[in-house]
Amino acid sequence: MTSSRRLFLSIFGSVGLLSAALLVACSGNKPGPDTVAVVDGEKISVDAFERSILLMPRFDPRRKGLPAIRQHLESLIENKLLSEYAESEGLDKDPRIQKRKAWIRDNAMVEQLFKELVVKKVQVTDEELRKAFVKYNTKIHARHIFAKTENEAEEIYEALQNGADWDSLAAQTFGDSVLAANGGDLGWFTFGEMDPDFEAACYSLPVGQISRPVHTRFGWHIIRVEDKKVNPILTESDFAKNYKKLERIVRSRKENALANAYVSRLMTPLRVTLKGKAFAFLVHKAQKYFGKPDQQRRFPKPVFRDEQVLSFAESLEPYRNEVLVEYRGGQWTIGDFLDRLEAMPPAERPRLNSPGSLRRGIKFMIRDAFLAKEARKRGLQNHPYVRSEVNLWYEDTMARLVKKQIADTIRVTEEEIRQYFQAHPEKYGQPEKVKIREILAGDSTTAVQLLARVKAGENFAKLARRYSKRAWAAKRGGEFPFFARGSYGKIGLLAFQHKVGDWVGPVKVRGGYSIFQVTGHRDPYLPPMDDELHQRVERDLRALKFKAAYGKLVRQLKAASKIVVADSTFRRVAEEVGGKDFEFMVVRKIKGP
Structure with a gap:
């Protein structure tokens, strides 16, 4: 048994969440100014870090600013560690991973080709923007x-x-x-x-x-x-306010026109022809296998998963050599198309049972194949951007496979489900609750005097309305609604420690001194556990066990690795990234007719 396998088998039964990100001021072997972190000798460059957070942020959307960016860096570090672990487990040997990796590389090469042939050449003039501004109005x-x-x-x-x-x-x-x-x-x-x-x-x-x-x-x-x-009145201030938006529109249109012209010059001489008989046969088989497309359902677009595509491809095994596309100097068979389809991420695949979508999909697949060929001629497979994109995808994929391996190993017994259900009425039924009435006095002396007066029989509600500093409760005569454990801080904690009718206080709290009486109590309630509730409890318990197991694995991998983060570089990059326009930071591919 390998040490990594023993490590994996030892991760269950522990509790705890992921540790905070490891950020250290580096001394010795200090990363260069273009590096945010080094994980076991593997660099996370500034460029890769910035691009990944703008295109595929890996942080809780509830987090903002530096904590969110810090969480993103920790996620990249974890992915590198999990990628190494996945390789030690042989998870990278799946042929589908290698095919998808090749597709990601080709896709990144086409993006880089777009930058070099289009983005770098497009200039937007002030005159163009002012003409656009007139139209915009x-x-x-x-x-x-x-x-x-x-x-x-x-x-x-x-x-x-x-x-x-x-x-x-x-x-x-x-x-x-x-x-x-x-x-x-x-x-x-x-x-x-x-x-x-x-x-x-x-x-x-x-x-x-x-x-x-x-x-x-x-x-x-x-x-x-x-x-x-x-709009008859055009001002310089309005022009300045809309400058970025107009520049994006004009630039995008010029880039698209330049890209379309390039694609047309590349593809027209090839005389690409879709073979009608083979195409009709492919559509017929797809509709028989997947059913006819729902004409009323345009969004969301149906996604053909890997298992579905593999199964469909197996059903077409006798027809793989049928020619589907011809072009000057070559051809694609149905088998060639299916191999490329299998390599594509599910979200990128055309709807196989829709003639229009399939026709467009084949057209774009042919186009992208020739664009990737042109990119390869220019050596773009070795461009830092391409290598970085492939690495980010690969590490993300390996991390997902490790998580799946952990999830597949989680076991939950019926007794554990029953115990977890009974221990959490707040999640699946009604938790224990209490009710109080309170007066929040400004000082302890007043609080003692008020407590004596209510115990002597004075009207509590009138005193609360007159003296209580808790405005919302004072309006209600000091009455609190029923509440569960964890509410109202110290007075909530004390309320659950007393019986109905007990007086408590004065208790020093924020804002003054509280005196209150427990006026009601409700026992916890759990409904009968039907099948739907059973599935929900099992799902929650699996998620809890997964979180503990995953957290322990990550901590052990970190402990066994050398992780160096350039804190000053990270903070500088975090400030720069935080000021960028997240909404429009997208990388486009060359598109064409």
């Missing part, structure tokens, strides 16, 4: 009629010119019931909210005029502008 109300082909769009345009009714044509052409019913009404919009080509046509059209067919990435459109609202 013009709101447009428009309708459109959609057509899939240019010929169809020309026929619709000609019909409208010859007096055809707009609403009738819209009802005939739209598959969307809402747009069919409202005549393609898009409501009001402004700059940056529509497809750039569609938007440009709207801004150039006079109110009431019908456009000639306009081509966008979605298809063809006939547009009618219903109205325009122009």
Whole structure:
């Protein structure tokens, strides 16, 4: 038995949570200024740390500021430790891990290619932003009629010119019931909210005029502008306030145009052809296996899990050599497609049983394969960004596999479920509760005097309204609602130590001196444990055991490892990251037709 296996088998039965992040002021073997931490000789670079927290934050959303960023760093450290442990357990040997790793690498290479060929070349001028600002202050109300082909769009345009009714044509052409019913009404919009080509046509059209067919990435459109609202007063302060938003919109559009042009130059000579017969066969098999798509359910998009894809691929084993795609100099068979599909993360996969989604998915898979090939020609597989992205994904994946291994080993007995259920009425039923009435006096002398007066028979509620410093209770004549253990600090603790009718105090608390009487008590109540409640208790108990086991494993791995964190670098980076615009820190891939 390996030492790591013995370590894993020894982690159960302990309680405790994860320790606080290990942050030390480094002396000796001090990390460089580009390094936040070193875990067993493996660096966590400043660049990787910043990118990971902006793109995939690993902290409790209830935490803010430095504690949240500190928790993120600890998570990265834990992932490195768990990754080493997973390798010692052989969890990295699964062929699916290697396939997914290759996909992640290709994806990161395409992102880096986008940066080098597009992002670095795009410049946004002040003149472009001021023109955009004018459009941004013009709101447009428009309708459109959609057509899939240019010929169809020309026929619709000609019909409208010859007096055809707009609403009738819209009802005939739209598959969307809402747009069919409202005549393609898009409501009001402004700059940056529509497809750039569609938007440009709207801004150039006079109110009431019908456009000639306009081509966008979605298809063809006939547009009618219903109205325009122009803000006549444009100020420098408004321009400055909207500068970042306008710059993002203009930059994104220029980047997309440049990327589309590059993809077009790359892909057009390849003459990619989807083989109709093989494609129809693939759709037929997918619909037979997964069922026909729910036309009413567009969101959330159904996700095809790894097990489903593997099983589907096995059912198509006799047809793997059928040619699905041809291009100049090569081809993809159904088997090639299925292998690439298996490598993709589930959320990235097309809907296999939807012809439209599958067609687009194959198109993008082909595109990305050739973009990755171009990136590899430039040696981008060795770029620091690519290597960092692959490492972050790999360590995150290995950590999830270790967590799954722990979860699969957790065992819960019926007796443990029964005991946990009975010990936690506050979670599954009604906990024990008490009720009090209280007067909070400003000083001890007044509190003693008031206690004597109420014991002598004076009206408690009147005295509470007159003298109590606890305003909300004073309004209620000093009455507290029933409360459970853990409420109201010291007086709550004392209330549970006394019987109904007992007087307590004076007790020094924040704000003064409390005197109170216990006026009610409710025993804890647990409902009968039905199947649903049994499952909930078992789930909670498993989560508790997992937390203890996982925490112990992490502590043992930390104790056996050398972890050095450059505290000054961490704090500097934390300040920089905390000031960045989280909402728009996203990395895009090259997209194209």
